[in-house]
Amino acid sequence: MKDKLKNIDNKAFLLYMTIVLFIIMYGIGVVMFGNKGFQKPQVFLNLFISNAGLIVIATGMTMVIISGGIDISVGSFVALTCMVLAYLMEKIKINAPSAIAVVIIIGLIFGLVQGILISYLNIQPFIVTLAGMFFARGMTAIISQEMISITNETFLSWANKKITIPLFGIVNKKGAVVYPYIYPTVIVALIILVLMFILLKYTKFGRSVYAVGGNEQSALLLGLNVKKIKLQVYVLNGLLCSIGGFLFCLNTCAGFVEQAKGFEMEAIAGAVIGGTLLTGGVGNVFGSLFGVLIKGTIEAFVSFQGTLSSWWTKIIIAAILAFFIILQSILAMSKRGKK
Amino acid sequence: MIKRGLSLFVSAVMLTMFALTGCGGGTKAPEESKAVESSETASESKSEEAKSEESKDASKVIVVGYAQVGAESDWRTANTESFKSTFVPENGYELIFNDAQQKQENQIKAIRDFIQQEVDYIVLAPVVETGWDTVLQEAKDAGIPVILSDRMIKTSDDSLYTALVCGDFIKEGETAGHWLEEYLRSKSADNDKKINIVTLQGTIGASAQVGRTDGFANILAQHPNWNMLAKQTGEFTQSKGQEVMESFLKQFDDIDVVVAENDNMAFGAIDAIKAAGKTCGPNGDITVISFDAVKAAFDAMIAGDLNASIECSPLHGPRVAEIIQKLEKGETVDKIQYVDESYFDTSMDLEKIKAGRAY
Numbered sequence: 001m002k003d004k005l006k007n008i009d010n011k012a013f014l015l016y017m018t019i020v021l022f023i024i025m026y027g028i029g030v031v032m033f034g035n036k037g038f039q040k041p042q043v044f045l046n047l048f049i050s051n052a053g054l055i056v057i058a059t060g061m062t063m064v065i066i067s068g069g070i071d072i073s074v075g076s077f078v079a080l081t082c083m084v085l086a087y088l089m090e091k092i093k094i095n096a097p098s099a100i101a102v103v104i105i106i107g108l109i110f111g112l113v114q115g116i117l118i119s120y121l122n123i124q125p126f127i128v129t130l131a132g133m134f135f136a137r138g139m140t141a142i143i144s145q146e147m148i149s150i151t152n153e154t155f156l157s158w159a160n161k162k163i164t165i166p167l168f169g170i171v172n173k174k175g176a177v178v179y180p181y182i183y184p185t186v187i188v189a190l191i192i193l194v195l196m197f198i199l200l201k202y203t204k205f206g207r208s209v210y211a212v213g214g215n216e217q218s219a220l221l222l223g224l225n226v227k228k229i230k231l232q233v234y235v236l237n238g239l240l241c242s243i244g245g246f247l248f249c250l251n252t253c254a255g256f257v258e259q260a261k262g263f264e265m266e267a268i269a270g271a272v273i274g275g276t277l278l279t280g281g282v283g284n285v286f287g288s289l290f291g292v293l294i295k296g297t298i299e300a301f302v303s304f305q306g307t308l309s310s311w312w313t314k315i316i317i318a319a320i321l322a323f324f325i326i327l328q329s330i331l332a333m334s335k336r337g338k339k
Numbered sequence: 340m341i342k343r344g345l346s347l348f349v350s351a352v353m354l355t356m357f358a359l360t361g362c363g364g365g366t367k368a369p370e371e372s373k374a375v376e377s378s379e380t381a382s383e384s385k386s387e388e389a390k391s392e393e394s395k396d397a398s399k400v401i402v403v404g405y406a407q408v409g410a411e412s413d414w415r416t417a418n419t420e421s422f423k424s425t426f427v428p429e430n431g432y433e434l435i436f437n438d439a440q441q442k443q444e445n446q447i448k449a450i451r452d453f454i455q456q457e458v459d460y461i462v463l464a465p466v467v468e469t470g471w472d473t474v475l476q477e478a479k480d481a482g483i484p485v486i487l488s489d490r491m492i493k494t495s496d497d498s499l500y501t502a503l504v505c506g507d508f509i510k511e512g513e514t515a516g517h518w519l520e521e522y523l524r525s526k527s528a529d530n531d532k533k534i535n536i537v538t539l540q541g542t543i544g545a546s547a548q549v550g551r552t553d554g555f556a557n558i559l560a561q562h563p564n565w566n567m568l569a570k571q572t573g574e575f576t577q578s579k580g581q582e583v584m585e586s587f588l589k590q591f592d593d594i595d596v597v598v599a600e601n602d603n604m605a606f607g608a609i610d611a612i613k614a615a616g617k618t619c620g621p622n623g624d625i626t627v628i629s630f631d632a633v634k635a636a637f638d639a640m641i642a643g644d645l646n647a648s649i650e651c652s653p654l655h656g657p658r659v660a661e662i663i664q665k666l667e668k669g670e671t672v673d674k675i676q677y678v679d680e681s682y683f684d685t686s687m688d689l690e691k692i693k694a695g696r697a698y
Contacts, residue, residue, distance in 0.1 A: 036456045043455045050448045145572075147544030149469030149493055160473050178481060183473075252443055253470040256544060259443070299445070303452040306404075306435035310445070 014275030014282075014328065018290045021320070025297050033304040041168045041180045047296035052185035053078065053248030057263065058270040058288040059196045060240030065271055066200070067233045068213035068280030069118060069125035073132030074241050075263030077110060079256070080136040081245025086148035086255025089155060096154040104242045110136070111238020112231070119230035133264070140257045147256040150249070158184060159250045185247045192243065196285050209233060214281030269317060270295060273324050277332075294320065400428070401663060404435045404453035405462045406446045408489075411575050412603045413633040418464070418489065418653035425656030432660075441542070443467050447474045454481045460663055463500075464488040467544050475499040486662055488655045490546040497674070501666065504658045506651040507677045508547050512554020514649050514682050515598060515628050520558065522626065522646065522684075534565045534595045537587045539573040539580050539608060541600040547651070548572070551600045551630055568594065573604040580604025584611035596626045602636040602648060605629035609644045620644045621685045632683050637693040640685050647684035654678070 030039045037043065048055070057074050064071045081103050088099040110132065117128045150156065162181045169179045200206035208229045211219040219226050248260060272278065273294055274287025298316045302308050403426050410416055419436070426434035435458060439445035443466045453461050454477055461483055465471065471492045478485050479499055487503040494500075523534065538555070541548030552570070559565050568591050573580035580599060587594065588611060597612075597619075599605035605627055612619045612627075619625040620643040629636060632648040639645035655678065662672050683692060 038455075040455050043452070046448070046451045046455065050444070050451065145543050147467055147469060151495070156472065160476065248444075251447060251470075251473070253472065254443075254467065256443075256467060258441070258467075258542065258544075261442070296448075299448055300452055303435075303437050303449050304456060306433075306437075310438040310440060 013331070014324075015284050015287045015290075017324075017327070018274050018287050018294070022290045022294050022297065025294060025301075029297060029301055029304070033301075036304050038300070038304055040170060041165075042170075042178075043300060045180055045182050045186070047293050047300070048186040048189070049183055050251070051292050051296050052183070052189040053244045053246075053251065054263065054266060054270065054292050055189040055289055056192050056240055056244035056247060058267040058274075058292050059193055059285045060237040060244070061264075061267040062271045062274070062276050062283050062285050062288040063196065063200060063209060063240075064125075064233055064237050065268070065276050065278060066213045066280060066283040067209045067230060068216065069230065069233065070268070070278075071114070071129045071132075071234070071237055071241075072126065072264045072268075073110075073114065073129040073136055074237075074244075074267055075260045075265075076133045076136035076140070077107070077238075077241045078245040078248050078260040078263055079140045079258075080143075081107070081242055082249040082252065082259055083140045083143050083148065083255035083257070085155075085246065085249050086150050087143050089150055089152040090148050091144075096152050096158070099152075099155075100246055103246060104239065107238040107240075107242025107245075108235055109238070111235040111241070114238070115231040115234030118234060119227040137257070140255075144255065145257060147254055150253045150255070155250075156253065159253055163187075183250070185250050188243070189247060192240070193285055193289055196240075200285065205229070205232065210281055212280075266292075266295060269321055273320055275324075275328075277328055400431060400433050401460065401667070402433045402435065402456070402458040403460045403462060403663070404437070404449070404456065404458040405488075406437050406439060406449045406453070406464065408446075408464050408466050409438055409441045411441060412601055412631070413635055414601060414603075414631040414651065414653050417633060418655060421654045421656035422462070422659070423656075425660050430660070439466060441466055443470060447471075450474045450478060454478055454483060457481075458483060460666075461485045462488050462659055465490050465492050466542075468493045468546055468549075472496065472499065484666060486659055488659060489653075501674075502662050502672050503675045504655045504662070505546075505675070505677065506680055508550020508651075509554040509557075511630055511649045511651060511680065512551040513557055514554075514680075515551070515630065515647075516555050516558020518647050518649070518682055518684065519596065519626070519628060520562070531564050534562075535568050535591065535593050536565060536596040536598060537568050537584075537591070537594050538570040539583055539597065539599040539604040540570055541572065541575045541604075543572050545575075547575075547630075548600055555598060573599070573607065575601050575603060577603040577607040580607030581611045582607070584608035585615070588612065588615045588617070594625055596628065599627065599629040602629045602631045602633050602639075605645060605648075606635065606639060609639065621646055634693060634696065637683070637689050637696075640683065641689050641693075643685070645685075647682060649682045650680045652678045652680055 061071060061074065084103055084106060085099050088094050088102060089096060114128050114132050117123050118125045161184055164179045164181045166179055169177045171177055200209060208224050211222065211224060212226050212229050216226055252259065270291035271283065271288045274291035276283030276287065295317060298313050302310050302313050405422050407419055408415060422434060426432035435453065435456065437449035439449060446466055450461060451474060461478055463485055465487065468491065472494055475485055476499065484501040485499065487500050489505050491503055491505065540552060559567060569587060571583045573583045580603060584607060597608050599608055609619055609627060612625055617624050619627050622643060626646050628647050629645060630649045630651055632650040636645060636648040658676060658678060665672050683689065
């Protein structure tokens with residue numbers, strides 16, 4: 001009993017750690033670049049605007065990792081999503097909602113196939129999704145090697161729909177009053193985040209996912225249908241990837257084979273920094289949100305600094321990632337020691 | 340109890356570590372912030388003066404944000420250097436530089452950050468042609484003019500950018516075609532001999548790739564004996580260029596001409612050709628044409644590996660500065676400004692030309 005309590009403490013500890021780190025980093029940014037406008041609310045909102053797609057993808061990734069798996073196909077799949085959207089709307093001229101419906105169906109099928117291979121044929125998730133990664137990237141190029149720009153009016157009206165928040169207006173250098181704004185993508189991403197949080201925390205399915213990831217054998221002994229749960233996880237992840245891809249596409253408004261390269265690694269990094277254990281069974285989607293925000297903050301740092309090479313972003317993320325992994329393993333060790 | 344101690348220790352470690360990274364990341368920050376402070380006070384005094392009359396204040400620092408593509412080639416590095424050496428405090432500028440590592444999403448983020456920093460001008464060398472409407476509209480709403488460098492964008496609203504400074508890529512492609520025309524004529528009297536060509540394309544969708552491919556295709560169309568065997572992207576990088584050339588050499592054993600859409604891919608291709616036991620250059624089996632004419636391309640031509648390189652001047656900094664100065668005075672500027680370009684081949688006095696070039 002006491003052990004269990006400790007375990008929860010550890011999980012919460014990792015999450016708090018991430019949140020505290022984010023706040024500290026943001027604070028440092030405000031102090032260091034306050035004179036350049038880092039303290040503006042819009043800088044904070046930009047973290048969400050620029051990373052809306054990634055937030056959704058990282059949410060799905062968190063669930064997959066909690067279940068004990070991994071999905072490295074998501075970056076390529078985002079590229080495929082954008083390409084399919086662009087191709088359907090620009091070349092075949094179907095309307096935007098139908099194009100999105102098609103993309104969501106593709107996401108479900110993609111997740112279903114990967115899920116069946118992983119759960120029922122017992123193939124390593126890394127290998128299956130590696131194949132998925134190559135397939136999706138290749139398929140994107142097959143559809144079109146040229147970039148397809150989206151000009152569909154409905155789609156662009158969604159992409160350009162600024163939602164202004166009539167608070168904290170700032171008078172800029174040119175004398176105009178600028179209010180903070182977000183795009184609909186941010187709202188969609190946050191709604192999905194909350195839904196996923198509820199799903200994982202308060203439903204039978206969610207608890208089963210934790211159980212399967214924590215210890216597959218005990219989950220089996222508990223009478224859980226492990227294969228079915230895993231399949232459901234990958235199908236749901238496929239759905240989230242197509243939604244994430246759609247949000248990403250709203251930011252770039254184009255289909256292009258080079259898009260979202262390395263996205264899968266950003267999503268995994270976000271989840272791990274957010275306290276998700278790669279061994280499965282532990283994790284929280286809100287942690288991943290903060291993981292993504294930390295990444296965004298580092299990027300803003302480098303950009304505000306103005307003379308640093310932007311590759312520093314990767315170095316700092318590497319340091320933070322290493323730190324969290326070490327922290328996790330220290331916690332895991334101390335847990336074992338207690339037993 | 341031990342546990343609590345451990346977590347305390349760990350958080351302490353974390354804080355120190357982070358503090359270190361934080362400092363490491365911002366070593367230049369103090370100077371930087373000083374510069375900005377002075378720029379801010381300068382602009383304040385400017386606005387006061389502006390109220391009295393439009394007296395020109397030479398001390399005003401113009402802040403320019405440059406969203407650069409990356410550092411994928413020597414050309415790009417020369418382009419970056421051109422900006423870094425033009426927009427210096429001595430000339431009254433502060434440059435905020437951002438390297439997007441070839442990713443459009445990074446550039447979009449960078450522009451959003453520039454807007455929040457209230458830079459005076461945004462210079463954008465777009466990674467790709469499309470998808471800029473939303474973020475450039477944000478810049479426009481904030482009243483910040485955007486100047487494009489190197490590459491054009493596709494947009495429904497031309498007012499989203501103020502000017503474009505670039506090379507004429509289609510013309511460059513045509514120049515390459517004309518050069519090959521002349522070269523083949525000088526080499527052999529047989530004008531109907533079949534010429535097998537392969538192309539290493541740039542990053543698909545970039546205007547340099549599109550323009551050079553199209554420009555060369557225009558000349559290709561005039562020559563029924565020119566046969567384009569294959570076109571594939573080498574993404575403007577040396578390693579990818581080499582890789583693609585290796586696969587071309589395996590597929591086809593009768594390649595006469597390689598058109599590499601930048602110098603770096605040509606260097607990769609030359610390595611691949613040599614590794615395959617073939618020769619290239621003016622005295623070799625395979626004619627290699629490239630674009631950009633960076634310094635290393637001159638070395639390759641002098642070494643006899645490369646036949647010709649079509650110039651694409653990366654020195655956009657001074658031209659952009661010129662545009663900014665005009666805009667500061669309230670003058671209108673031409674929307675599209677081409678930089679002057681020519682070509683170089685092994686028939687010229689390359690050592691001398693090379694010595695006189697800045698990149």
